[in-house]
Amino acid sequence: MSEFKAIQRIQEVLHNFEPGVSKLEKIGTITSVGDGIARVSGFEEVRYGEMVQFSNGAIGMVQNLESEDVGVIIFGSYASIHEGDSVRRMHRMMEVPVGEVMLGRVVDALGRPIDGKGEIHATQYRPVEAEAPGIMDRQTVNEPLQTGIKAIDALVPIGKGQRELIIGDRKTGKTTLAIDTILNQKGKNVRCIYVSIGQKESTVKNLVKTLERHDAMDYTIVMSASASSASSLLYLAPYAATAMGEAFMYQGDDVLIIYDDLSKQAVAYRELSLLLKRPPGREAYPGDIFYLHSRLLERSGKLSDERGGGSMTALPIIETQAGDISAYIPTNVISITDGQIFLESDLFFSGVLPAINAGLSVSRVGGSAQLPAMKKVSGTLRIDLASYRELEAFSQFGSDLDETTQRTLTQGARTVEVLKQGAHVLIPQEMQVILIYALTHQFMADVDPSQVQVYERDLYNYVDQWGQDILQDIRTKGHIEDTAALDSLLASFNQTYLGQRQGTEGSDGIPSSN
Structure with a gap:
């Protein structure tokens, strides 16, 4: 009787069996690998931006979805990844650890600690790519973010939730402005995130020492995708850091995030795109290079009171060549942000620090949040500063100046000295x-x-x-x-x-x- 029941049960299972692979794990196979890019076949249902894991434990992210295979960018070394190896879907979008445990730590673009202080035991994760808050989820910028820098707080004020570009040639003090802004948030309940993209590791180490010396690491996360890192990590770092900032913003906190710098991220993305065989456009950049930065910076803003009232203030940095702010990437980011602080080499080398060009620097929304006393x-x-610069250039051609002009020049020189700051x-x-x-x-x-x-x-x-x-x-x-x-x-x-x-x-x- 028991044998009959067993046979009956087997027949029932066979009768209800539906062919398919929904309950089986999909395993892909690498058809080619090189330069940090793997081509994987066998992933018919994979999603764009999904995490995959290689047989050696390395993590990758799906980027190209093509008819025969998918293009996957590999995070980290690919020396031990070979053609024919298996690749496993992780069934979740690319994500990084977030939360209070990240504060005071130096991490890489995947959120892994690189400061030698032990593991980070995170319980929260957020996807690196997320939809920006909608119009109705935002409110106008109405609270100042004080930098402690006279020339910025007076001339180009920044409000919480604003996106203010810092732009200028190499070695003109862009990073110093950003770091000083972080230092000035001490005791103001603002969480800070500094993203180093393509910088030397020694530079990042000195920067961390500066933050520690001023007791600023307690409220700061430093993310480093150094010059020796793979292009994939340079591309990912700003998005990963923004995800960490969003975790604080959506719980009602104020966040300051600095991208240093997005020029190098654009170059890394161009490299990845060309390796993925995407068609090149102007200056070999892909057609979605504007979208690369717009979808990143649009995630910053001031949330409405119904959403908690948190804010994320972005200070992206762009490096120019010979002061050319009309180049491709600078104009892209200028059109996305709410103003720019332009640092001029001539001013820097003449000893005017910070070397802010008052004529080309502007804050499109910060004035609404500026302290009323400062605004007045x-x-x-x-x-006054613009008049002084014009008269200064004119006075070089003549020695006989009337008393009014001399008085204006002296007041202008006095203004320049007042705005100087170490x-x-x-x-x-x-x-x-x-x-x-x-x-x-x-x-x-x-x-x-x-x-x-x-x-x-x-x-x-x-x-x-x-x-x-x-x-x-x-x-x-x-x-x-x-x-x-x-x-x-x-x-x-x-x-x-x-x-x-x-x-x-x-x-x-x-x-x-x-």
């Missing part, structure tokens, strides 16, 4: 407001341009001692409550400090009463 005192600063020397917003107020309201009219930085240092010390009420007003209320008190404070400072300095420099040695 710096209103004419850009025009690396990693960050100025609180309220101190910046008072300094620029002194400049624009002629309290510095008798200060020689060569003495501006001495005046600035002494002013900070004096205000810190006697102007705490004014500082507190600017810090908490965002504007100057009592301008008469500030005028009195600055007049008192001029009498005490400037008067003494002029007196000691006098020919008779008697301090001026002023």
Whole structure:
């Protein structure tokens, strides 16, 4: 009887059997491999962007879906991957670990630690490619992201959720601006991510040391796809870092992400595209090179209150050749971002640091989020600076200048000196407001341009001692409550400090009463 039941059960299973491979794992076979690209056959149902695993444990991502096979980019070394090896589908899109555990660590483009501090035990993962927030999921940029850099906070302000391009030739201070912005977020509850694309490993090591020295690694993730890394990792790194930033943004936090730099990512993507046999276009870049950066930068923004109100502020960096901002990749990214900070080589080599060209630099939305006090005192600063540059060029052709022109030139030179700032020397917003107020309201009219930085240092010390009420007003209320008190404070400072300095420099040695 039991044998009959067993036979009956076998017949039932055979009757209900449906041919197919849905319950079997699909295994692909490598038909060719080289230059970090593998051609794999046998993956009829694979998806674009899906993760696959090679027999040696290496990870790849599907890129080309063709009739005969699929093109897979390999992350890392491909020396031990050979034709005929098997490839396994992982049935999930390319993803990286995210969350609080990533803070304070240096990782590669796959989220693996490279700082020698042990494994990262992540419990959360996000896909590297994600849809950008829709229009109704966003709100306008309405809160300033303070950089601590006078020339930026006054001339080209950045708001939380903005995308502000930093552009300029090699070695003009682009990375220094970005790092200083990270340092200035200390104590401001902003999570920072720095993505190094194609930089030297020694450069990244020095950068991490700088962040550690200023206690900034506690709220920062450093992702490094160094110059010695495969092109696939250089291409992936910005997307992986953005996924890490999105994890914070969607839980209501503010994030600052820096891509240093996207020029090298574009070159890496061009290399991958050509190896995948995609048709080349202008300058051999593929046709979707604009989409490469637009789908990345559109993921930054300020979320609506219904979505938690988090933000992700992007500072992409682009390297130009001989200051040519009209080249292909620079114009692409300029058209995607909300403004640009242009660093000029001539200014840099003449000692104007940061070397920001006020004429070509612009912030299209940051002014809406700028501190009201700063917006009020710096209103004419850009025009004054532009007038000075024009007059400076004109005055080189003649020696006889009228008094008004000379006065304008001196004030312009004074403005340039005020906006100078050393690396990693960050100025609180309220101190910046008072300094620029002194400049624009002629309290510095008798200060020689060569003495501006001495005046600035002494002013900070004096205000810190006697102007705490004014500082507190600017810090908490965002504007100057009592301008008469500030005028009195600055007049008192001029009498005490400037008067003494002029007196000691006098020919008779008697301090001026002023």
